[in-house]
Amino acid sequence: MYTPPAFRLEDRDAAVALMRENAFAILVAHRADTVEITHVPLLVETRGDELVLRGHVARANPIVALIVDGAAATAIFSGPHAYISPDWYASEDQVPTWNYVAVHASGPLKALAAEDTTGLLAELSAENETPLAPKRPWTHDKMRAGLMTRMIKGVLAFELPVDRLEAKSKMSQNKRPEDIAGATAGLRARGGAEDMAVADFMERLSNGGRRDTRT
Numbered sequence: 001m002y003t004p005p006a007f008r009l010e011d012r013d014a015a016v017a018l019m020r021e022n023a024f025a026i027l028v029a030h031r032a033d034t035v036e037i038t039h040v041p042l043l044v045e046t047r048g049d050e051l052v053l054r055g056h057v058a059r060a061n062p063i064v065a066l067i068v069d070g071a072a073a074t075a076i077f078s079g080p081h082a083y084i085s086p087d088w089y090a091s092e093d094q095v096p097t098w099n100y101v102a103v104h105a106s107g108p109l110k111a112l113a114a115e116d117t118t119g120l121l122a123e124l125s126a127e128n129e130t131p132l133a134p135k136r137p138w139t140h141d142k143m144r145a146g147l148m149t150r151m152i153k154g155v156l157a158f159e160l161p162v163d164r165l166e167a168k169s170k171m172s173q174n175k176r177p178e179d180i181a182g183a184t185a186g187l188r189a190r191g192g193a194e195d196m197a198v199a200d201f202m203e204r205l206s207n208g209g210r211r212d213t214r215t
Contacts, residue, residue, distance in 0.1 A: 001104050001166045006174045009167035015103050016051065018167070019044045019077045023127075027055070029066040029073040029109060036063035042075060043124055051162040053105060054112075054120055056155045067109045067158045074106040075160060079169075080197035088186030090178040099171050099183075099198050106164040112157040118148075120157045171202045180206050 009015055019025075023044060029036050042055040053075055057063055066073070079101030086094035112120065122140060129137035140148045172180050180202055187199040 001102065001168055003166065003168045004174075007168050007170045009101070009103075009169045011167075012165065015165060015167035016044060016046065018079050018101060019103050019105065022077045022079050025053075026076040026078075027063070027073060028076065029063050029071045031066055031069060031071040034066065036061075036066055038063050041124060041128070043120070043127060051105070051165065053107075053160040053162065054157070055124075055159075056117065056120060056157045059154055059156050064156050067111050067156060070108050070110060072106065073109045073160055074104050077103040077105070079103070080194050080201060082187055082192075082195050082198040084172070084183050085186060088179075088182045089175070090182050091176060094179070099202065101169045101171070101201065102167070104164075104166040105160070105162045106166075107160045107162045110159050110161070112159060114152070117152050117155060117157040121152070121155075169201065169205065171198070171205050173205060177206065 009018075019042075024039065024041050027038050027040050027042075038057055038061055040055045040057060042053045045052045045054065057067070081098060081100035084097045084099050086096055118140070125138060125140070129135075172183055175183070184199040184202050187195040187202075
């Protein structure tokens with residue numbers, strides 16, 4: 001991922017937090033002249049210094065062959081993003097741009113045994129049910145006896161131990177303070193959810209982050 005120095009997100013904990021907050025990822029697997037791409041929710045786990053992603057796909061998905069073969073893959077996580085109008089800047093002669101956050105996590109795929117699949121699916125459900133409280137969480141035992149077991153045969157669970165992590169936050173760090181202030185004001189005036197998230201991110205960086213004007 002092309003990342004000028006000003007936009008490097010070098011805080012690993014911050015990158016992992018962004019992955020967890022935006023855990024519906026694009027998984028790109030490749031081998032020789034074969035490339036498969038799928039969209040999948042992932043569990044983001046830290047095991048000491050190791051970072052591991054876990055998920056599952058339908059066995060009918062062509063990416064299964066690459067998972068079984070242990071192909072290299074990259075999971076792409078996209079955070080908040082928004083268009084930035086040059087009219088919002090205080091400085092003249094600016095151009096339109098797009099502010100965004102992205103994390104790429106790469107490593108070899110590994111198929112998990114069938115007995116590990118039930119636990120993974122339960123963890124994934126719990127991860128997404130917990131924020132719905134006070135609703136009682138949905139669990140597998142709400143299904144008819146034997147139905148979940150039959151359905152699990154149609155999926156393949158996998159993990160991806162991350163050996164390369166790239167994180168980028170392109171949030172106007174290369175702009176003057178007055179231009180950043182103008183852009184955040186423009187985003188807040190537009191008022192969409194992504195606009196507000198990008199404005200918040202920009203303000204956090206400008207208040208406490210490093211700004212590099214060389215790029």
